[in-house]
Amino acid sequence: MINHHLSRRRRVCLYFILAVLAGSVSFAGASERPRARDIGVVVGTLPTGPLNAITDVAGVRVGHTTLIEGGDIRSGVTAIIPAPGNLYTHPVPAWFHVGNGYGKVIGETQVREFGEIETPILLTCTICVWSAANALKEWVYLQPGMGEHTINPVVGETNDGGLSNMWADPVQRDEVFDALDNASAGPVEEGSVGAGTGTKAFYWKGGIGTSSRVLPAALGGYTVGVLVQTNFGGNLAINGAPVGRELGKYYYQEELAAEKAIEDPDDGSIMVVVATNAPLNAVNLQRLAKRAILGIGRTGSFITNGSGDYVIAFSTHPGVRRPRTSREPILTPELVNSSMTPLFMAAVEATQESIYNALFKATTIESSRGRSEAIPIDRVVEILAKYNALNWDETISPGNVKQ
Numbered sequence: 001m002i003n004h005h006l007s008r009r010r011r012v013c014l015y016f017i018l019a020v021l022a023g024s025v026s027f028a029g030a031s032e033r034p035r036a037r038d039i040g041v042v043v044g045t046l047p048t049g050p051l052n053a054i055t056d057v058a059g060v061r062v063g064h065t066t067l068i069e070g071g072d073i074r075s076g077v078t079a080i081i082p083a084p085g086n087l088y089t090h091p092v093p094a095w096f097h098v099g100n101g102y103g104k105v106i107g108e109t110q111v112r113e114f115g116e117i118e119t120p121i122l123l124t125c126t127i128c129v130w131s132a133a134n135a136l137k138e139w140v141y142l143q144p145g146m147g148e149h150t151i152n153p154v155v156g157e158t159n160d161g162g163l164s165n166m167w168a169d170p171v172q173r174d175e176v177f178d179a180l181d182n183a184s185a186g187p188v189e190e191g192s193v194g195a196g197t198g199t200k201a202f203y204w205k206g207g208i209g210t211s212s213r214v215l216p217a218a219l220g221g222y223t224v225g226v227l228v229q230t231n232f233g234g235n236l237a238i239n240g241a242p243v244g245r246e247l248g249k250y251y252y253q254e255e256l257a258a259e260k261a262i263e264d265p266d267d268g269s270i271m272v273v274v275a276t277n278a279p280l281n282a283v284n285l286q287r288l289a290k291r292a293i294l295g296i297g298r299t300g301s302f303i304t305n306g307s308g309d310y311v312i313a314f315s316t317h318p319g320v321r322r323p324r325t326s327r328e329p330i331l332t333p334e335l336v337n338s339s340m341t342p343l344f345m346a347a348v349e350a351t352q353e354s355i356y357n358a359l360f361k362a363t364t365i366e367s368s369r370g371r372s373e374a375i376p377i378d379r380v381v382e383i384l385a386k387y388n389a390l391n392w393d394e395t396i397s398p399g400n401v402k403q
Contacts, residue, residue, distance in 0.1 A: 033191065033363065033374070036356040039381055040390035041239060043356065044349030046342075049212035052353075053188040054225030056212040057275040059083045059316045062227065063183030064194030064208070065175040071368035072165040077132055078194035078208060079179040080121040080227060080273050083316045086145045089324050091116035094314035095282050097289035099296070103269055103308025106133045107154035115282025117314055118324075119153050120180060123195035123229045123271050126159040128171035135176035156271040156310055158231035160198030163367050188227065191361030198365065199231035200268065201358065202300065203249035204375040205365055206230035209358025213346035220339060222278035224346035226292065228354040232268035232309070234301035238356060241387035243380060244300060251302075267306030270296060270355075274347055279317040279333045284340055289313035291344040295351025313347075 036043065037052070049056025061081040067073050082092050094117035096108045106129050111117055119140050124132045136153040140146065160166055179194065188210045190196075196207030212225040235251055236244030244250040272292045280288065289311040296309065303309050315321075319333040335343075364374045384390045 033361050034377060036353055036360055039377065041356055041384065042391060042393050043239065043353040046213040046346055046349055049214050049223055051187050052212055053210040054212060054227040054273065054275050055185050055188055057223050057225040057277050057316055060225060060275050061183035061185050062188045063179040064189055065179040066193050066197050067170050067175065068197065073168065073170050074164040074198035074365050074367045075125045075160055075166060075170050076194040076197040077122055077124040077171045077175050077179045078229065079183050081183050082117060082275065082314050083321065086143055088118045088140060088149060088151060089145055090321055091118040091324065092314045092316060093280060093282050093285055093320050094312065095285040095289050097286060097311040099293045099309030100303045100307045102306050103157060103310060104129050105156050105310055107152045110152040111154065117154055119151055121273060121312060122155045122176065124155065124157055124171050125164065125166040126157045127166040127169055129155045129157045131169050132171050132176055135173040138173060139177055139180050158199055158229050158269040158271060162200060162370050163365055163372055164198035165369065190357050192363045192365050195229045196358065199229060200372050201230040202233055202236040202244055204359060205362040205372040207358045207362035209354040209361065211350040211353035211357060213350045215342050215346060219342040220278065222276060222343065224343060224350055225275045226350040226354045227273045228358055229271040230355055230358040232270045232301055232307055233304065237300035238384060239389040241384050241389040243383050246383045247379060267304045269308035272311040272351055274311060274313040275316060276343060277316050278343055279320045279335055280315045281320065281334045284335065285313040285315060287340060288343055288347050291347045292351040295348040298352045299355045
């Protein structure tokens, strides 16, 4: 029996799950594929922002350029603009955290030295980072107020070579400018788009995903938003359910069956961008970035030898955004360390849900180099129902707990 006192969102979600289990729903394009919460996957306990996206953090904008060309180009670039105005003359506090450093990230050392980001952030394919950085440099020099300065472009990457000929260096000036110029503060397109066009995750099609959390007023009322570029592996777990094992796709599957080493599974990477409007200095942004790794681990990753796992965290709070030059001391409001735990929790939850959204929204991509299937939503729903991993906020609410 359906409880008619449930919220409209929950009733729609319940009807959706029942339809999937009955086999009357199928998914084609990304616009038709659900996000995690659409099928009852509720991650954590904190509420999301209105968009459940990194753009719930005021001032953050996101843009994509997606490249699907010929038989072997399945790539793109995603731009994250942290705040309005000139980021060079007024940088934002930031930090890089490295879970495993097998990657070609550009700009990391200066961010860690100064604790600031002075350009937008780009995500793209591994071989494209240098051309993307050069284009980002050009774009920044065209912004009002720029002179003859050296800048520190920030570009992250994952390897989409299984589906795309990244050695053709497909992301150039036009693609970068398009992503930056069209970046917006609204809903963020997810799945096989932008930097996620050719990526894979957990043996399925990966992509771009995003999520957010809003702290209650008693805990500061701040927002934490996350965006991920997923291209990594492990044994997929969704809210504790062993989805990868149930789907028959998990690490060392053949070795466990044959009791001998066959070949190392493909390693992968993940880029995580964490934004918050909480007034944080670089040290506490470092601490916040570290917690995102826990969100990655919750999805079943153990960060492999050949994985590049990077987190970039920044604060958009206007009070901690200092001018590049000043002859006088600048006083900035900063949260004390004891206020950080709710933000840590928000970062973990939003990272975990962003990864699920990337998987669920991703569509099957095929090229002359290979094919990566979208994860089968109907089977995932069946597995989650089997392990009672759906709609925990309804089934484990105070009114439903048996004494």
